[in-house]
Amino acid sequence: MTASLPFTVSAPASSGNLGPGFDVLAMALDLRNEVRVKKGSGTVVVSGHGAGSLPTDSTNLVARAFEQAAGTSIAAAGVDLHCRNDVPPARGLGSSTAAAACGLVAGWTWAEREWDADSLFDALAALDGHPDNAAACAYGGVVLCHVGAVDEPIDVVELGAVDWIVPVVVIPDRELATSEARGVVPASYDRHDVVRALGGVSLLVGGLVGGHPELVEDALESDVLHEPQRATLVPELAEVREAVDHTNALGATLSGAGPTVLVWCEPDAAVQAVGALQIDFPEAEVLELACTHDGARVE
Template identity: 40%
Template sequence: MSIVSCVTVTVPATTANLGPGFDCIGAALTLYNEFKFTRLDSGVIISVTGTGAQTVKTDESNLVYQAFVTFYQHLQQTPPPVKIEIKMDVPLARGLGSSATAIVGGLIGANLLAGEPLSQSQVMELAIAIEGHPDNVVPALLGGCRLAATADNAWEICEIPWHNHLVPVVAIPDFELSTKEARQVLPTQVSRADAIFNTAHLGLLLRGLETANNNWLKTALQDKLHQPYRKALIPGYDAVNSAALATGAYGMVISGAGPTLLALTDELHSQAVATAMTAAWKQQGISAIVRSLSLDTQGAILTIKP
């Protein structure tokens, strides 16, 4: 096998939870970060351009490099000297899986420079171990909408059919919300009634995503395990939700840990929903970038130079 000297990995943003699928379901979106890895004779060089680049560390604490190093530690090898060039379009700390793109990008780049000693499944297992949960890293790696469940320390990954009429509209506000902060507001225990509620709604969500049945989705996107607690951390949540529903959204959820809000609608209503969500947040004194996206079906894409 020829030695790879340079590889570029393009990784999609992801939206996790989709309402009732807390910590188990996620979908890849058509918004991307790009990571270029080039072998060096010595040292480590990291550069970052694009959205939020000024806040990303460029020393060895960079998350992409940390994932790169973890890969080689997993093989009990010393990581090679490398230049990592990062181009960002996925905003940080907004609930769109920016950390998952970094982890997946770092692991795939390392795997390719090492001659691909790990399979895609093994890379996925390592990504889940680093991230701590599967709902972002799995769709970032594989694309599509994915459900993950574990038993006996092994993961089962199921692709969820996503109707091509469904349009995810993401409203990205100009403030950050860390996953740690968003988890701290969650209760340590939930009632049986709330657990049953989410179980039923997740089942309905899976069928709603497959069929684009708007009545099913309007019900299915509701949740009682995390969103009622997290929405207090997102100013204007109720106003944006009302605006989205009034203009044709099937429902609105917190994307990941937030603060990005995601509405599901169809192509006919997507522009009206996007405009309404922008206006609702503006009335709260909050600027937001709102984008109509699609489901990314490819996952991480590789470009290799020998």
């Protein structure tokens, strides 16, 4: 038996790292990719971001993830995938993770196989290779990941959706490959830098969970592991920090590997920050979002 058609699935964007939490912290954002599964002949229809550039056949990431989950190709399943992409690709917003999540959930749903956030996370982490984004996409909210030895499972701590933080994203009109951004990150660090990074993560998690904006503000510019090294690739980070310096924003961090910059605001500061950013970055897309409770889901 297979599911009745049509049906729709969606998955959220995610912002990885969150400043000092390099490869261990991420936040799910209420910007979603959506896939409608309809009776068809095995084609992929793309609208929104990536229309005209993403594959429209079985090589599309959504189609490949569907096949992995369903155990059969979209052509053999007799379905078409209508993808509406609100998450822009190669901007540091977890677009590939969201696409893979949509494909996996669509495949499991079509095949009427049981799944939950845990099984989705395991499949995403194996398929996409970014456990921080995978965890945020699967569980929603803010997540903390611990990656142990190769054969050990990845531990995920769900911190929940942080409702008192309003994330404002500045999305430049250009792409940055994650591989390029990772290429400038060193393979080893000085002990002092590692200790400082651990302190930054502790401050950020404590501030978010305890509702202490002053701790979050101190943590946001404490990173020494990846943001300074990526400064030449993403000059927008320093520019955005300067632009919001005269507002009441708590600070700004790279979203994932960039080039998107995430501005951290309390609710009463978001409007002022958005206005300043729209003036200073007229060619960028400036969005006021929220930290969403919802991971990938069937609509």
